[in-house]
Amino acid sequence: MPDDDLLQRLRRFRDHAFPMHEEQFRVLVDHGQHPATLFIGCSDSRLVPYMLTGTGPGELFLVRNVGAFVPPYDGSWGYHGTSAAIEFAVLNLQVRRIIVCGHSHCGGIRALYGGVPDAARNLAAWLELGREAALPVAEPGADVLRRTEQRAVVLQLERLMDYPMVREQVEAGTLSLHGWHYVIEDGEVHVFDVASGSFIAAAEASHAGTGPYEPYAESPA
Numbered sequence: 608m609p610d611d612d613l614l615q616r617l618r619r620f621r622d623h624a625f626p627m628h629e630e631q632f633r634v635l636v637d638h639g640q641h642p643a644t645l646f647i648g649c650s651d652s653r654l655v656p657y658m659l660t661g662t663g664p665g666e667l668f669l670v671r672n673v674g675a676f677v678p679p680y681d682g683s684w685g686y687h688g689t690s691a692a693i694e695f696a697v698l699n700l701q702v703r704r705i706i707v708c709g710h711s712h713c714g715g716i717r718a719l720y721g722g723v724p725d726a727a728r729n730l731a732a733w734l735e736l737g738r739e740a741a742l743p744v745a746e747p748g749a750d751v752l753r754r755t756e757q758r759a760v761v762l763q764l765e766r767l768m769d770y771p772m773v774r775e776q777v778e779a780g781t782l783s784l785h786g787w788h789y790v791i792e793d794g795e796v797h798v799f800d801v802a803s804g805s806f807i808a809a810a811e812a813s814h815a816g817t818g819p820y821e822p823y824a825e826s827p828a
């Protein structure tokens with residue numbers, strides 16, 4: 608019988624990792640979670656929010672989906688898991704920041720130019736949430752893909768502002784929005800700067816990105 612690797616990992620966590628954080632988890636159970644940050648990130652396995660932000664248990668309320676997309680607040684009231692998480696994070700948890708984090712080499716963004724398998728009907732519909740970010744190019748090169756990934760982040764920030772509870776708190780100054788583009792191969796997050804309308808490497812940025820956000824007009828190339 609082959610080794611059950613996953614089972615071994617679970618036991619290793621219980622026996623080795625958990626004891627190191629047991630007290631922390633105890634406090635989080637006794638006093639509940641109070642994360643200050645809602646992190647909306649792409650599902651991509653190479654994006655590791657805890658590593659990027661140096662956070663641990665109780666610090667990030669996480670939502671991940673293909674593309675790090677935000678559904679429109681359009682009164683369609685469907686099974687919108689991402690929308691439900693946004694409402695919960697803002698209204699119940701009263702988070703102070705919302706980060707939308709896209710990344711380099713995003714398969715969801717690439718699929719905007721290449722399509723998805725016919726059977727992936729939900730995926731095809733979901734990807735439409737990034738459609739506006741796509742550029743009128745048939746064969747996108749690395750630069751076009753990068754720009755599309757970044758434009759998609761800004762598009763989601765704009766949609767966030769359509770959520771009444773988000774807009775209210777951003778305008779009241781109690782909630783900030785952060786648009787990030789993570790370049791996997793560089794280990795560098797580029798943050799969206801509202802004033803310049805561009806993404807700036809964290810090494811050079813003066814802030815981690817705050818709103819409010821007006822509709823994004825890209826400067827002509």
Ligand SMILES: [Zn+2]
Binds near residue numbers: 674675714715
């Ligand atoms: Zn992705």
